[in-house]
Amino acid sequence: MYPKIKRRPTRKVWVGNVSVGGDSPIRVQSMTNTSTTDLSATLSQIQKLVEAGCEIVRVAIPDEKAVNALKDVVKESPIPVIADLHFATSLGEKAVKAGCAGIRINPGTFKNKANLERLLKVCKDYNCCVRIGINAGSLEPEILKKYKTPSYRAMVESALRWVEYVVEKIDYYNLKVSLKSSNWWETVKAYLAFSKKSDFPLHVGVTEAGGLIPGTIKNTMAISYLLLKGIGDTLRVSLTGDPTEEVYVAYEILRNLGLRALHPEIIACPTCGRCEIDLSSLYQKVETWAKKVKADIKLAVMGCVVNGPGEAKMADVGIAGGKGVGVIFREGKIVKKVPEKTLLDEFFKEVEAFLQAHPERVINPRQ
Template sequence: MDPGASSSIERRPTRRIMVGDVPVGGGSPVTVQSMTITKTADVDGTLAQIYALAAAGADIVRCTCNETEAAEGLARIVPRSPVPIVADIHHQYKMALAALEAGVACLRLNPGNIRRPEHIKTVAMEAKDRGVPIRIGVNGGSLDPKLYEKYGGKVTPEAMVESAQMELAYFEEVDFTDVKISVKASNVPLMIEAYRQLADVTDFPLHLGVTEAGPLPGGYIKATAGIATLLAEGIGDTIRYSLTADPVEEARAGRQLLEAMGLRERKGVDLIACPSCGRAEVDVIGVAEAAQKAFGERQIPLQVAVMGCVVNGPGEARDADLGIAAGNKRGHLFVKGENVAVVPEDEMVDTLVEWADYIVEHGTEAALERARHTKAEAKKAAAEDRARNLGDRGDDANDSEAVVELIRKTI
């Protein structure tokens, strides 16, 4: 696990492989993958997307290799890529051999459409000679017809696991063991059960994903439901969100999921915000969105809170590194739950960014010392706004007690 990451998840022990200089499995950090959607022959366009993916959190990027021009493109892309490149191979085993010549760090083979044993073993032997790992990428939508027939014409977890094991058997014949495996499906319960069964019968590292998860926001939900469930069980060594969207969204989502689960050290801002209530004195959604836009992709590894009022805001977000709570047309800035400054409402977001930069550069204690002369005034102002807020709206700002009384009268 990364230094600084915090998780109680006990990860499943696996073998470790190296995808270029990135370790996968064997207790190494769970990695994020995505795939380019450019034509691989478009070298500059593909490299631009690879760099964007790397900036968004991708550790490994996959590119299609479906034609000679794509293989030639890979030969020009690989030396200039900031992350290891995986070649995605379907149907044509010779494209796998060409991708190896191009210098890729890993191959992805689909056992559902490269079926001749001699072809599979030829690729495995060539990969072994070069020290290049292979991902066995089983897909519920492209199983070998014999497996469909064996399992009653249905895609089952058992059929997917057997597909992976058949491929492994071919690899074992040529003593190739530098392998990771995926058993992806678009059906979330099917995907989860397939990975659970696979984890029970092999110790190879597993690549998680819900294939064809679809457009946003539904794609996020399906992918997270499958990937997070398995990660929480300790299953999974590398992940990909397969979204019908800009692939940068895939990398960003994967990174954020791992950070949220404590499986990777935070790199960007973790922005938390209250859901708002009758006490809110600003448009919390608007302020939170403005803050998210202001922080963007900046490498600020802090938890930052945007709260709608000073009644509960600083207390509820006391564990945040930094936050702001609205009250009486002004913002109450707090560091680790301690009020340190008061700023005009229209300066709240800019102030958050400024203080976040200061904390990253100088540390929390220095930030509190910076506010030494303003803390007393800030605390007094926060107390005044808190009292005024409760006085105007009462402790029951959402009138829940009145509703309770109404219910009692009607029963």
């Protein structure tokens, strides 16, 4: 049913109370696009992300105002908060002291090494997880000079240098690493090469991937390739738009690789001229509902008798459409035939009944 994947052994690190790497599930994370100074907008977005299944959230800390507001975000957030920092190490120290569970630093944007060293020591004092986030667009000048272009080799050398620096100079190990480029294949090559040389957990994803459709494709190419090779301990699907979509896409990738499920899987036909019910709107309603449900179940929403009964029988609960009617299947058997106008309500009743009969299929996302 699914490919056999042997996950690469990595160290286990902690982002607050969420483990990453080792035998932990592959963690799904995202990033808010609000300002931390707008506490209610930030917390409301975090809540939506949590409902979608996000386990770790990152917030941008561009200035003093943002870092001053961080304490309240951290206090109220139900999941660990990571501060995203560039350029100013002083903001990093304040973020760590405000209680954030992790920081993401892009070493290429920090010019003053002494300040960076001080920040890393503060992280160690507070056991704040550090992600060394290498980005092809902002490599250190000496690396760029050596490699001429921001190639995957340049990213790997930069990441290895920084890991060695934190481990040897700071004696700190609560670390994870990312090596991102906007080119998915360059990103893959960077992770493949780095993973041969280090066992620190890897945060995988493609940076600046674009909107929902192109971004999903680019991320899926890179993330799936890496996960199939056993590489990846936490992932962020970077998309331009509503960050909750990042979380749904992340779980779709994980489920299709047989690595992790959170929301119901929906089998649905594309519809064609044979379809005699409004399957598109039915599907949309089932998908919207399924995004709020945390259960490892398979549903089928099919248009007609060609493939409908076959798929509906193989699902836990399924619909096969007819002329203005739908036949509902549960666990392989027909349970009722209902008119189109009551089809959705009856379908949801059967799904609820299935979940009551199979409570083991309901998922607690914080396992």
